[in-house]
Amino acid sequence: MASTAEIQSGLAEILEEVAGVAPADATPEKSFTEDLDVDSLSMVEIATAVEDKFGVAIPDDELGGIKTVGDAISFIEKNQ
């Protein structure tokens, strides 16, 4: 199981690759859409990359509830 720090840095890598977000900006309080300019289709790409990297499943109906980087980290922690 990945630690919180590992999840945060892994997620930051995915965000950089999919949406060009600088790793230093990927802090827990940031909203994907409002602060990081990630659109709904990039969220799908992030979800599939998270699924591959952390072995979790993020169904489409759960994806809508993940608003911030912190939401994503706790989702992965709970479901990994």
Add this chain to the structure above:
Amino acid sequence: MSDTRIQLTTGAPGAAVLGIGAYRPRRRVTNDELSQTMDTSDEWIQSRVGIAERRWAEPDETVVEMSVAAGGKALAASGLAPEDVDLVVVASASLPTMIPGAGPEVAHRLGIRRPGSYDLNAGCAGFCYALGAAADAIRTGSATHALVVGAEKLTDVTDLTDRSTAVIFADGAGAMVLGPTEDPGVGPVVWGSDGDQRDAIAIPTGEGAKLTMAGQAVYRWATTRLTDTLQQAMDRAGVTAADIDVFAPHQANLRIIELMAKRLGLGEDTVIARDVVQAGNTSSASVPLALSALLESGEAKSGDLALLLGYGAGLTFAGQVVRLP
């Protein structure tokens, strides 16, 4: 009970594409024009779906009229006479009537006499399904020459004030003429469906009912579940990604096209169809429209190997390798 054995026919060793034709409606609709009537912008549309403009058919540009125009061009390109054709398949998801279908009328209008004819609805995968069925008909001897059309007037079934769909869906028609050959020009079709996602794209029937799409679900499915299909289409045709000269998937969304191309490991000089930028999503018309544009511009050449993929409502998918005429 008669015990006479039923005899079967065999057709040609292979089918080949002999001609491609397309029809683009006259009216060009830019993102700026759409921004005047709904809360959207050129930047928003281009970044999400990669569409810069699309064609919207006017009242006289019906599915049948567009099919006749595209089919006539494909026939002319093939060098065949109408009477040589004995199978006409029209793929469409936006016909104004369920019955009668478009196929017999399109054939009649083109002077094709009494062909086998039917319509096929496999959503945006329709053209590649129809191409597979027609090529198989030539191989089994059920037909000698086939006209395959993909034609859509999606503006009839789209809420043109809904910014989530109106910016995406559009109109047009594309067609191919197939004939028998020794050297196969159409590879085996790889087709399938994921009916558990039947609700992801729908055009309900009834007055005023309009097209709906669960964009995120379809995007996820298209970018994760179809790479295997493309690989199988190449494997079954005995070619590798390095052999593919042209990649022409359904023109749904430029981001899906780019992701698929990246995951396939295509060669650097592979031409990638990006007709969605000018045509929007024309469902079952998109693959022949895209190929026609590449042949006209000279980016694709006669003899090139093209990898095709249709995918859409159902959810359905179909892909094959073809040699361009």
